[in-house]
Amino acid sequence: MRPVFRKLSVLLIVAMILVLSGCSDQYLVLDPKGPIASAQKDLILISSLICLIIAVPVIAMTAVIVWRYRERPNSKAKYKPYWEHSTKLEAIWWGIPIVAIAILAVITVDYTHKLEPSVAIESEQKPIEIQVTSLDWKWLFTYPDEEIATINYVKFPVDTPVVFKLTSDMAMNSFWIPSLGGQLYAMSGMAMTLNLLADEEGVYYGSGANFTGKDFAQMTFNADVTTKEEYDRWVQEVKTTEVALTDAGVDELKEPGTAEVAQFSSFPENLFYNIMTQYVEEGETGAHAHHMTSEASKPDDQAVDEDSSEHHNH
Numbered sequence: 001m002r003p004v005f006r007k008l009s010v011l012l013i014v015a016m017i018l019v020l021s022g023c024s025d026q027y028l029v030l031d032p033k034g035p036i037a038s039a040q041k042d043l044i045l046i047s048s049l050i051c052l053i054i055a056v057p058v059i060a061m062t063a064v065i066v067w068r069y070r071e072r073p074n075s076k077a078k079y080k081p082y083w084e085h086s087t088k089l090e091a092i093w094w095g096i097p098i099v100a101i102a103i104l105a106v107i108t109v110d111y112t113h114k115l116e117p118s119v120a121i122e123s124e125q126k127p128i129e130i131q132v133t134s135l136d137w138k139w140l141f142t143y144p145d146e147e148i149a150t151i152n153y154v155k156f157p158v159d160t161p162v163v164f165k166l167t168s169d170m171a172m173n174s175f176w177i178p179s180l181g182g183q184l185y186a187m188s189g190m191a192m193t194l195n196l197l198a199d200e201e202g203v204y205y206g207s208g209a210n211f212t213g214k215d216f217a218q219m220t221f222n223a224d225v226t227t228k229e230e231y232d233r234w235v236q237e238v239k240t241t242e243v244a245l246t247d248a249g250v251d252e253l254k255e256p257g258t259a260e261v262a263q264f265s266s267f268p269e270n271l272f273y274n275i276m277t278q279y280v281e282e283g284e285t286g287a288h289a290h291h292m293t294s295e296a297s298k299p300d301d302q303a304v305d306e307d308s309s310e311h312h313n314h
Protein backbone atom coordinates (compact mmCIF):
# COMPACT_ATOMS: atom_id res chain seq x y z
CA MET A 1 0.00 0.00 0.00
CA ARG A 2 1.20 3.51 -0.74
CA PRO A 3 1.96 5.58 2.38
CA VAL A 4 -0.78 8.07 1.59
CA PHE A 5 -3.39 5.29 1.44
CA ARG A 6 -2.08 3.77 4.65
CA LYS A 7 -2.47 7.11 6.42
CA LEU A 8 -5.94 7.54 4.94
CA SER A 9 -7.10 4.11 6.05
CA VAL A 10 -5.85 4.70 9.62
CA LEU A 11 -7.78 7.98 9.62
CA LEU A 12 -10.90 6.23 8.37
CA ILE A 13 -10.72 3.57 11.07
CA VAL A 14 -10.29 6.23 13.79
CA ALA A 15 -13.23 8.19 12.38
CA MET A 16 -15.35 5.04 12.29
CA ILE A 17 -14.56 4.18 15.93
CA LEU A 18 -15.45 7.75 16.96
CA VAL A 19 -18.70 7.73 15.03
CA LEU A 20 -19.75 4.28 16.24
CA SER A 21 -18.87 4.95 19.89
CA GLY A 22 -21.19 7.96 19.78
CA CYS A 23 -24.22 5.72 19.78
CA SER A 24 -22.98 2.94 22.02
CA ASP A 25 -25.26 3.77 24.97
CA GLN A 26 -28.30 5.04 23.08
CA TYR A 27 -29.42 3.10 20.04
CA LEU A 28 -33.00 4.41 20.31
CA VAL A 29 -34.27 3.55 16.84
CA LEU A 30 -32.53 0.17 16.88
CA ASP A 31 -33.68 -0.55 20.44
CA PRO A 32 -37.48 -0.28 20.11
CA LYS A 33 -39.75 -0.27 23.15
CA GLY A 34 -43.07 -0.69 21.38
CA PRO A 35 -44.76 -2.47 18.46
CA ILE A 36 -44.60 0.50 16.05
CA ALA A 37 -40.90 1.15 16.60
CA SER A 38 -40.06 -2.55 16.38
CA ALA A 39 -41.93 -2.93 13.07
CA GLN A 40 -40.06 0.12 11.79
CA LYS A 41 -36.80 -1.41 12.94
CA ASP A 42 -37.65 -4.61 11.06
CA LEU A 43 -38.29 -2.56 7.93
CA ILE A 44 -34.95 -0.75 8.32
CA LEU A 45 -33.10 -4.05 8.75
CA ILE A 46 -34.89 -5.86 5.90
CA SER A 47 -34.29 -2.93 3.53
CA SER A 48 -30.65 -2.67 4.56
CA LEU A 49 -30.13 -6.39 4.04
CA ILE A 50 -31.70 -6.34 0.57
CA CYS A 51 -29.51 -3.36 -0.36
CA LEU A 52 -26.45 -5.18 0.99
CA ILE A 53 -27.19 -8.16 -1.29
CA ILE A 54 -26.41 -5.78 -4.15
CA ALA A 55 -23.89 -3.45 -2.55
CA VAL A 56 -21.51 -6.04 -1.06
CA PRO A 57 -20.87 -8.06 -4.28
CA VAL A 58 -20.59 -4.87 -6.35
CA ILE A 59 -18.02 -3.31 -4.02
CA ALA A 60 -16.12 -6.59 -3.70
CA MET A 61 -16.12 -7.15 -7.48
CA THR A 62 -14.94 -3.58 -8.10
CA ALA A 63 -11.91 -4.22 -5.92
CA VAL A 64 -11.25 -7.66 -7.46
CA ILE A 65 -11.60 -6.42 -11.06
CA VAL A 66 -9.40 -3.37 -10.53
CA TRP A 67 -6.75 -5.58 -8.93
CA ARG A 68 -6.97 -8.52 -11.33
CA TYR A 69 -7.03 -6.54 -14.57
CA ARG A 70 -4.48 -3.89 -13.63
CA GLU A 71 -1.62 -3.36 -16.03
CA ARG A 72 1.39 -5.47 -15.10
CA PRO A 73 3.89 -7.75 -16.82
CA ASN A 74 2.93 -11.45 -17.15
CA SER A 75 -0.70 -10.83 -16.31
CA LYS A 76 -2.64 -14.09 -16.15
CA ALA A 77 -6.02 -12.36 -16.54
CA LYS A 78 -7.89 -13.16 -19.72
CA TYR A 79 -7.40 -10.61 -22.48
CA LYS A 80 -10.43 -10.23 -24.78
CA PRO A 81 -10.09 -7.14 -26.96
CA TYR A 82 -13.11 -8.01 -29.16
CA TRP A 83 -15.57 -8.89 -26.35
CA GLU A 84 -18.74 -6.84 -26.65
CA HIS A 85 -21.79 -8.63 -25.28
CA SER A 86 -22.79 -11.25 -22.76
CA THR A 87 -26.44 -12.09 -22.28
CA LYS A 88 -25.58 -13.93 -19.07
CA LEU A 89 -23.90 -10.87 -17.54
CA GLU A 90 -26.62 -8.50 -18.75
CA ALA A 91 -29.22 -10.75 -17.12
CA ILE A 92 -27.29 -10.70 -13.84
CA TRP A 93 -26.71 -6.95 -13.59
CA TRP A 94 -30.19 -6.01 -14.69
CA GLY A 95 -32.06 -8.94 -13.20
CA ILE A 96 -30.77 -8.87 -9.62
CA PRO A 97 -31.41 -5.12 -9.06
CA ILE A 98 -34.88 -5.34 -10.64
CA VAL A 99 -35.81 -8.26 -8.39
CA ALA A 100 -34.33 -6.50 -5.35
CA ILE A 101 -36.20 -3.25 -6.05
CA ALA A 102 -39.44 -5.14 -6.65
CA ILE A 103 -39.07 -6.93 -3.30
CA LEU A 104 -38.18 -3.63 -1.61
CA ALA A 105 -41.22 -1.95 -3.14
CA VAL A 106 -43.65 -4.65 -2.04
CA ILE A 107 -42.25 -4.74 1.51
CA THR A 108 -42.20 -0.93 1.81
CA VAL A 109 -45.77 -0.52 0.56
CA ASP A 110 -46.93 -3.25 2.94
CA TYR A 111 -45.19 -1.67 5.96
CA THR A 112 -46.31 1.83 4.98
CA HIS A 113 -49.92 0.68 5.17
CA LYS A 114 -49.39 -1.29 8.36
CA LEU A 115 -47.61 1.64 10.01
CA GLU A 116 -49.98 4.41 8.90
CA PRO A 117 -49.70 6.69 11.98
CA SER A 118 -53.43 7.42 12.23
CA VAL A 119 -54.43 3.76 12.42
CA ALA A 120 -55.48 2.83 15.94
CA ILE A 121 -53.37 0.22 17.71
CA GLU A 122 -55.27 -2.89 18.75
CA SER A 123 -55.27 -3.42 22.47
CA GLU A 124 -57.51 -4.51 25.30
CA GLN A 125 -56.70 -1.27 27.09
CA LYS A 126 -58.74 1.85 26.40
CA PRO A 127 -56.53 4.28 24.48
CA ILE A 128 -55.68 7.62 26.04
CA GLU A 129 -55.53 10.84 24.06
CA ILE A 130 -52.74 13.34 24.53
CA GLN A 131 -52.79 16.60 22.61
CA VAL A 132 -49.37 17.90 21.63
CA THR A 133 -48.79 21.53 20.74
CA SER A 134 -45.48 22.73 19.38
CA LEU A 135 -44.70 26.20 20.72
CA ASP A 136 -41.59 28.33 20.21
CA TRP A 137 -39.63 26.59 21.80
CA LYS A 138 -41.35 24.16 24.08
CA TRP A 139 -43.81 21.28 23.92
CA LEU A 140 -47.22 21.65 25.51
CA PHE A 141 -49.07 18.44 26.35
CA THR A 142 -52.75 18.59 27.24
CA TYR A 143 -54.75 15.60 28.43
CA PRO A 144 -58.38 16.22 27.36
CA ASP A 145 -59.81 13.42 29.53
CA GLU A 146 -57.72 14.03 32.63
CA GLU A 147 -57.86 17.82 32.10
CA ILE A 148 -54.24 18.30 33.10
CA ALA A 149 -51.38 19.84 31.13
CA THR A 150 -47.60 19.53 31.10
CA ILE A 151 -44.66 21.30 29.50
CA ASN A 152 -41.69 19.41 28.05
CA TYR A 153 -42.74 16.23 29.85
CA VAL A 154 -45.26 13.58 29.02
CA LYS A 155 -46.38 10.58 31.02
CA PHE A 156 -48.54 7.65 30.02
CA PRO A 157 -49.17 4.06 31.11
CA VAL A 158 -47.38 1.03 29.70
CA ASP A 159 -49.19 -1.33 27.26
CA THR A 160 -51.83 1.33 26.63
CA PRO A 161 -52.37 2.81 23.16
CA VAL A 162 -51.71 6.53 23.13
CA VAL A 163 -53.40 8.70 20.52
CA PHE A 164 -51.29 11.80 20.07
CA LYS A 165 -53.01 14.73 18.36
CA LEU A 166 -50.38 17.07 16.99
CA THR A 167 -50.60 20.71 16.07
CA SER A 168 -48.36 23.75 16.16
CA ASP A 169 -48.85 27.29 17.38
CA MET A 170 -46.34 28.70 14.91
CA ALA A 171 -43.61 26.97 12.94
CA MET A 172 -44.04 23.49 11.58
CA ASN A 173 -42.32 21.01 13.84
CA SER A 174 -41.88 17.28 14.08
CA PHE A 175 -42.81 15.18 17.10
CA TRP A 176 -40.53 12.24 17.73
CA ILE A 177 -40.07 9.63 20.46
CA PRO A 178 -37.52 7.42 18.66
CA SER A 179 -37.85 4.45 21.05
CA LEU A 180 -41.58 4.21 20.33
CA GLY A 181 -41.86 5.05 16.64
CA GLY A 182 -41.19 7.41 13.79
CA GLN A 183 -41.71 11.15 13.75
CA LEU A 184 -44.84 12.94 12.63
CA TYR A 185 -45.26 16.58 11.68
CA ALA A 186 -46.99 19.11 13.89
CA MET A 187 -48.41 21.89 11.71
CA SER A 188 -50.39 24.97 12.53
CA GLY A 189 -53.96 24.94 11.25
CA MET A 190 -54.32 21.18 11.34
CA ALA A 191 -54.17 18.22 13.68
CA MET A 192 -52.28 15.05 12.87
CA THR A 193 -52.89 11.73 14.59
CA LEU A 194 -50.01 9.58 15.77
CA ASN A 195 -50.77 6.26 17.47
CA LEU A 196 -48.01 4.86 19.65
CA LEU A 197 -47.73 2.20 22.30
CA ALA A 198 -44.96 1.48 24.79
CA ASP A 199 -44.69 -2.13 25.89
CA GLU A 200 -41.94 -1.50 28.42
CA GLU A 201 -41.72 0.93 31.31
CA GLY A 202 -39.00 3.53 31.14
CA VAL A 203 -38.09 7.12 30.42
CA TYR A 204 -37.73 7.73 26.71
CA TYR A 205 -36.12 10.60 24.90
CA GLY A 206 -38.40 12.81 22.84
CA SER A 207 -37.55 15.73 20.60
CA GLY A 208 -38.62 18.19 17.98
CA ALA A 209 -37.04 16.67 14.89
CA ASN A 210 -37.64 19.65 12.63
CA PHE A 211 -35.63 22.88 12.66
CA THR A 212 -37.87 25.67 13.96
CA GLY A 213 -35.43 28.43 14.81
CA LYS A 214 -33.08 29.58 17.52
CA ASP A 215 -33.88 27.32 20.47
CA PHE A 216 -35.36 24.32 18.71
CA ALA A 217 -32.56 22.16 20.14
CA GLN A 218 -34.04 22.88 23.58
CA MET A 219 -37.34 21.30 22.55
CA THR A 220 -36.57 17.93 24.08
CA PHE A 221 -38.77 16.13 26.55
CA ASN A 222 -38.96 12.90 28.50
CA ALA A 223 -41.72 10.43 27.79
CA ASP A 224 -42.21 8.67 31.11
CA VAL A 225 -43.88 5.30 30.72
CA THR A 226 -45.15 3.85 34.01
CA THR A 227 -47.68 1.37 35.35
CA LYS A 228 -51.37 2.27 35.12
CA GLU A 229 -51.47 2.70 38.92
CA GLU A 230 -48.50 5.05 38.95
CA TYR A 231 -50.02 7.03 36.07
CA ASP A 232 -53.39 7.41 37.84
CA ARG A 233 -51.61 8.41 41.06
CA TRP A 234 -49.62 11.03 39.12
CA VAL A 235 -52.77 12.47 37.45
CA GLN A 236 -54.41 12.86 40.87
CA GLU A 237 -51.26 14.44 42.27
CA VAL A 238 -51.05 16.96 39.41
CA LYS A 239 -54.76 17.77 39.78
CA THR A 240 -54.44 18.44 43.51
CA THR A 241 -51.00 19.98 43.94
CA GLU A 242 -50.26 21.99 40.80
CA VAL A 243 -51.59 25.39 39.71
CA ALA A 244 -53.96 25.84 36.79
CA LEU A 245 -52.79 26.92 33.34
CA THR A 246 -54.59 30.21 32.71
CA ASP A 247 -55.16 32.15 29.49
CA ALA A 248 -52.42 34.53 30.62
CA GLY A 249 -50.19 31.53 31.19
CA VAL A 250 -50.90 30.30 27.67
CA ASP A 251 -50.02 33.73 26.23
CA GLU A 252 -46.75 33.57 28.14
CA LEU A 253 -46.03 30.11 26.71
CA LYS A 254 -46.68 31.41 23.21
CA GLU A 255 -43.89 33.96 23.64
CA PRO A 256 -40.68 32.78 21.95
CA GLY A 257 -38.37 31.25 24.51
CA THR A 258 -37.52 27.99 26.22
CA ALA A 259 -39.34 26.55 29.24
CA GLU A 260 -38.59 24.29 32.16
CA VAL A 261 -40.60 21.14 32.80
CA ALA A 262 -43.95 22.13 34.30
CA GLN A 263 -47.32 20.56 35.21
CA PHE A 264 -50.76 22.17 35.51
CA SER A 265 -53.89 21.00 37.31
CA SER A 266 -56.11 22.25 34.46
CA PHE A 267 -56.00 24.22 31.22
CA PRO A 268 -58.37 26.60 29.39
CA GLU A 269 -61.24 24.81 27.67
CA ASN A 270 -60.69 23.92 24.01
CA LEU A 271 -57.08 25.13 24.21
CA PHE A 272 -55.81 22.68 21.61
CA TYR A 273 -58.67 23.36 19.23
CA ASN A 274 -58.31 27.13 19.61
CA ILE A 275 -54.58 27.03 18.87
CA MET A 276 -55.18 24.75 15.90
CA THR A 277 -57.80 27.00 14.33
CA GLN A 278 -56.35 30.39 15.28
CA TYR A 279 -55.34 31.23 11.72
CA VAL A 280 -58.52 29.95 10.10
CA GLU A 281 -61.07 32.53 9.10
CA GLU A 282 -64.71 31.83 8.40
CA GLY A 283 -65.09 30.31 4.94
CA GLU A 284 -61.37 30.26 4.29
CA THR A 285 -59.94 27.91 1.70
CA GLY A 286 -56.29 27.95 2.67
CA ALA A 287 -53.65 25.29 2.20
CA HIS A 288 -55.02 23.15 5.00
CA ALA A 289 -58.61 24.33 4.92
CA HIS A 290 -59.77 21.04 3.48
CA HIS A 291 -58.83 19.36 6.76
CA MET A 292 -61.45 21.45 8.52
CA THR A 293 -64.34 19.18 7.86
CA SER A 294 -67.67 20.02 9.42
CA GLU A 295 -67.14 17.23 11.88
CA ALA A 296 -63.89 18.72 13.16
CA SER A 297 -64.95 22.33 13.16
CA LYS A 298 -67.23 22.12 16.16
CA PRO A 299 -65.45 23.76 19.11
CA ASP A 300 -66.92 21.21 21.54
CA ASP A 301 -65.49 18.39 19.51
CA GLN A 302 -61.82 18.48 20.40
CA ALA A 303 -61.11 15.17 18.82
CA VAL A 304 -60.11 15.77 15.24
CA ASP A 305 -61.22 13.20 12.74
CA GLU A 306 -59.06 10.95 10.59
CA ASP A 307 -59.38 13.35 7.70
CA SER A 308 -56.63 15.43 9.23
CA SER A 309 -54.14 12.68 8.75
CA GLU A 310 -54.34 12.47 5.02
CA HIS A 311 -51.57 15.04 4.96
CA HIS A 312 -49.11 13.11 7.04
CA ASN A 313 -46.50 13.21 4.33
CA HIS A 314 -45.81 16.90 4.25
Ligand SMILES: [Cu+2]
Pocket residue numbers: 187190287288291311314
Ligand atom coordinates in the same frame (compact mmCIF):
# COMPACT_ATOMS: atom_id res chain seq x y z
CU1 LIG B 1 -51.90 19.58 5.74
